[in-house]
Amino acid sequence: MDLKPESSNGSTTKRLDYLEWEEYFMATAFLAAKRSKDPSTQVGACIVNEDNQIVGVGYNGMPRGCCDDVFPWGKSSDKLKSKYLYVCHAEANAILNKNSASVKNCTMYVALFPCNECAKQIIQSGIKKVVYVSDKHAHKKSTIASKRMLTAAGVETQQYCPKNKKIEIDFTELDWDQLPSTPLKKKKDNDSL
Numbered sequence: 001m002d003l004k005p006e007s008s009n010g011s012t013t014k015r016l017d018y019l020e021w022e023e024y025f026m027a028t029a030f031l032a033a034k035r036s037k038d039p040s041t042q043v044g045a046c047i048v049n050e051d052n053q054i055v056g057v058g059y060n061g062m063p064r065g066c067c068d069d070v071f072p073w074g075k076s077s078d079k080l081k082s083k084y085l086y087v088c089h090a091e092a093n094a095i096l097n098k099n100s101a102s103v104k105n106c107t108m109y110v111a112l113f114p115c116n117e118c119a120k121q122i123i124q125s126g127i128k129k130v131v132y133v134s135d136k137h138a139h140k141k142s143t144i145a146s147k148r149m150l151t152a153a154g155v156e157t158q159q160y161c162p163k164n165k166k167i168e169i170d171f172t173e174l175d176w177d178q179l180p181s182t183p184l185k186k187k188k189d190n191d192s193l
């Protein structure tokens with residue numbers, strides 16, 4: 001008995017240009033980063049459990065209730081007028097936003113190597129592996145401290161090696177007749193979810 005009906009493009013075999021798990025998770029982290037209001041650096045993080053289920057996503061943003069039109073996004077010599085004392089890092093938000101009871105033994109996919117503060121949270125939450133893209137702050141003491149702690153705690157770190165240089169979402173590939181003609185109303189957004 002032939003169990004394989006012909007697909008709409010005439011093929012009877014599975015697609016081969018599908019996203020691999022790693023690409024899917026890193027792309028999810030990068031998509032989340034697009035929600036960031038930080039004008040200079042947008043970071044996203046995606047936490048995945050041992051069954052390849054996404055259990056937390058986050059990006060760098062102001063804490064809930066701290067209006068991102070009021071709190072500063074710049075870098076000022078006056079620390080209180082600079083973003084750094086206020087902004088929640090993507091990694092911390094992804095952990096705090098988790099939709100499972102625990103992130104024990106999970107892997108975090110993140111755009112930038114985690115800082116020392118996020119490393120503490122990664123370790124304490126039981127995440128066992130961090131896959132990152134950029135290590136551009138490798139020279140900073142916060143990154144050196146982060147690496148010391150992650151190594152001591154046995155958290156594996158691995159630089160991401162992209163299979164595809166570009167992953168694109170093209171809505172025009174869809175059959176527009178099936179979509180609403182007017183865009184959905186934009187929700188008010190001031191959060192780090």
Ligand SMILES: Nc1nc(=O)n([C@H]2C[C@H](O)[C@@H](COP(=O)(O)O)O2)cc1CO
Nearest residue numbers: 038040041043060089090112113114115
């Ligand atoms: N791993 C990280 N996760 C993050 O979410 N961030 C955030 C904090 C700031 O909002 C921004 C860094 O700003 P800048 O110094 O590149 O203008 O990225 C930064 C790092 C780097 O350690």
Ligand SMILES: [Zn+2]
Nearest residue numbers: 089114115118
């Ligand atoms: Zn951090």
